[in-house]
Amino acid sequence: MSDSLFTKEDVQSRITFKTQRKYAESKANQITPYPNLNQIYDAIDVSQWNLRKKDVIQLEQTTEENQIILNAHILPIIEKYRKDGYEICFISDMYLSSFFLKGVLKKFKLCNDNDSIYVSCECKATKNDGTLYDYIRNERKVKYKNWVHFGDNKISDFQIPQKKGIQAYWYTYTNFTEHEKNWLRNASFYNHKNEIELYAGLTRAVRLAQPKDSKTTLAADLVAPLYIPYVYFTLVESQQRKINQIYFLARDGHILFQIAKQFQSIFPDISLHYLKISRRAIYPCYFYDGSYEEFLWILKRADGHEIGSALFHIGIDWDQLPDSKHVRFHKEQLLNSESIAELADYLSRNFCKEIVKKAESSRNNLLAYLNQENFLQAPHKAIVDLGWEGSVRICLNKILKKENFSQTYAFYWGYSNRVIHSKNNNVSFFRYEDSRNQPHAAEVMEHYVSANSSGSAMEYKRINNSVIPIETKQRDCLTEIQLINEGISCQIAKEYLSTINNKDANRDIFLCCGYRTLNDTLEFPNSDEAKIFSLIKADDFEKTYYIAEKLRFKDFITLFIWGHTFYPKWKEAAMSLTLKKKAKLVMKFAEITSSSKFMEIIRWVLKKISRFFL
Template sequence: MANNIFFLLSRKLYPDSKAKQECFFEWRVEAENIVRLKKVMPYPTLDDIYSIYPSERFSEYDCQYVKKSELEIEWKNLRKNRQIESIIKDRRSKGFEIAFISDMYLDSRFVRNVLEDEGLCEKGDRIYISSECKKSKSDGLLFDYVYKDLRPEYWCHYGDNKRSDFINARKKNIDAKLIRNTEYTPIEKYILKIYKNTRNFYLCSCLIGFARYARISVCGEENYDIVGFSSDVVIPIYLSFVCDILAVSEKEGFKRLYFLARDGWLLFHIAKMLTGESGNLELKYLYVSRKSLYLPTVDTLDRLNVERCFGIKDGGLTIEKIISYFKLEGFVDCASIDEGNKKNEKSRLNSLFSWLGNQSGNALVNQYIANEKQEINRYFRQEGLLDHIPYAFVDVGWKGSGLNAINMLQKRYGIQPSVCFYWHTFKRCRNDFPINFYTHNRNIDLPIYFISLVEDFLSANPQLSTVGYRTENGLTVPVFDPNSMVDNEVVAQTNKAVAEIIIACIREFGLMKEVSVILAAMEETLINAVMYRPYLLPIRALAKLKYYNERTGTKSGLSKKLNLYQAFKYITGCDIHELWAEACICYTYPKVGKYLINTHYAASKVLRFVRRKLHS
């Protein structure tokens, strides 16, 4: 979008004057049309456009400086398309002559320099620019001009404009191929439509442009959907969160932030990218998990202490959960506990706590607890958690049980309990623990499938889960669970690569100070799209993720193909027992997913009405 270039140029020229920014932008948008009408130039060059530069109105800069600044911004924005690059290499290897054709006001020398810098153009390649040839692809005449000059026996044309590069080329009997990876995605079109008449439209448009650039740069054949979901959903949402964290941290005087493993991995890297090396806020990554934290918080492993860690009464506890999170596999004999209690969870729990309370069980476990306490104390001291400076934690959230465990340890060490920045917390759980936290998305009720979406995609990471600590050569290091690897490393590295590109663009074009406002608005729009318009998203990316389905005891994709019976049940308003039924519908029927979802909601209302009538 050319207007984005003019928007960025206006910011560069007048960083401290909103009025001058707006007026210069409006002039530059109209300048090309003014030249066409007043000077009767249907294909004006950049020199033609700047020949009408209003130097009295914008007296701070002369014409040549402004034109040079525009070319610099153009250069930064023109980047190669990997798909086109591979096509060019393939065609060259087969003996094809390569020529470049473009409708634009920039001259061929500038375009050649950019193409050569990107490794796309060789010395003998021809370049045809509409403003120089005085012909255009938009009416097909530039194709005639090129044909007369080259006289090709066979002409294959690649381009991303459906009318100019595909339809018009086909009319000239050219074998035209439409390149689609530069198109705006459905969610990008939706966001641009929403903000079209707002003051921040062009700031939003630039961010969408950065996302498109990241998508084109990182995208390959195998990860196309993953890159699309990352650039359009993951990074805008997490950028908004981290910008909020950094702003509040500066306001409240925090000197250090600890990003909690594993969900804080991408957030940690985004924060480092945003603050740079010279930031006043120290950023650290803390290897913790509930499995590494729960046991050191207790003196004795009795029912009261276990319930305090989980934040639930025995109605929500299970033997398996206690053994897993308190790492009792080497101590507890489940066979003896299960004897006579297989169908009674309450009796099983009573047997477990009875064993833990007897002399032999108590001694074994207490020694284990003492060792865990010693190691985590060393790790916390080593990582600076015992320093008397203001610091906070960062995590994705949900209940706050992890922060509760850390706070209990802080109190044990005589440290004031620290707060945590959470992306979201469930309202029903906000008073389960005596902790203090900041919830980024405080007033939104999110469906349960967001847990899997956030943990398995937004917070995808290449790490194992921390289960404890050990000291080696004076250094305390985390101990990992070798069976905790989640098969989402491709997603994790894609998210990080996309974040690097988008943040680099934000920095390069000087938008750091203003970007948080539009990111917050985009995040709200994206969350609503996930909940109510999933058909706008590249849902296929979620089919590669696997979450554990407690109902069936199996692993399943967050979006999966439905059979006809399941689809029929859904359309008629029934529950198909999938974690995210709408995602499955959109994945199975991408072209009509929107209409099937609307039909489901309408049918659900009818069913509820009928049931009320039957029971009244």
């Protein structure tokens, strides 16, 4: 309502109106129990803002109607009882009139002309204390035993009518999820409590409009509150920086691109694009002189990975090395700081000319693709990406600078403390740091939250008059998750601006809803969430593995003795996937056993035995 009543600059009036409207209901209730909307506004002097009470009441009713989203799951229940000959009545503890509510219900085809509406402000009774049920019984001359009631409030819709003998059903599917309840509980710790509560209601409404499914629930509770605030932040910052071309980088940026399109009408001067660029496609373009420093920088990005995979990512096949069968490295060797320096030295001395020639060819195709997408010509542009370090951004700007094109501004969400900072202040970071959860954050963000069935761009080829990104094999297993994540996020994004009006509110929603849910999920996902993660394969430098896997027998043994699993895996997700509701209990038991004196002796004995055999 504040958006319609006051300008964005009139912050004082916005705050004052919200505060007075919030407390007007309790003030009116002290004068007249069960007040209606007109009596509530009698408790506010709206003339202080040069407003008329009649106009403000009409605006509130219009706002209420526009924000209502149909719960489609209740429709067949109503129709069943209607066909069975039951009289249908709608009852509510509400300050809006029965005439208004009937009009809204009829709009959604929930209510017929001969259905009755009972509201507390007209009946002067409430469901919460049971008096509204008594009022209806006396007016309609109905016996409680012949009354069937559906509602989503455990007390007023279930416990109280049950005590009266009504056949009551607690319709729990309309309830908030555990994550949404956490948002509401923690909203009071943030400056924009009202906006967080509105966002929780919006999320619930969109979720309930879909078929009941754990994938839909996780998309609404995790994906949307993470990415919608990031996209909004990006667009607001772009507008302030006079950036009018935004390129979302594939594949992680596809969902961000779809969300941004929902805000297009609010930011009409910003043009949105999707650019197919990846590490695999841009690393081979990085080399200009084949120096030790160039090889060292690129190889550092592959720290901890096999040498063969690292070389493949920069466009070098192991067998192409001049003396690959005689070098002191082997293909499966894992890179570390020492071997990275040695390999960089070896390549700069023995493979310099070949890599520079290959890089030039790859780079020409990359530049042709960028030119085709109108990226090179755009003077006020930015890229949007997320990831571990931000190496694609660094590579791209190095190439643009070397080729005498204007460098691009960047919006980057780095979910680790290894994010590469910029020396020339051409990047806005949207990031958090949590060293406990970094590895799993990368897996969940890249491979679930940004789930994309398309292949990753490997290189660019000129075909006829076009430059085509050549992609890896499509991942069909992610199609359903991608459609759900993008669909739910876009639906919530459409209504998002009705819940916020500034960047600070956007940040609070991200911290209270998105960031908190991500941390809670990483700390210990429930069994439904773990099951979703178990469907997803992560890929990193040619290595593939499932995000979550069930525990094996060896894992249980090492868990109880050493406190960790035998196979490297996301322990908490594995526990939930294997043991479901008992997971936390078993985890606690494992913590106790692994720290006990007895297990300390067992570990000592096993260590001695292993040394004997070795």
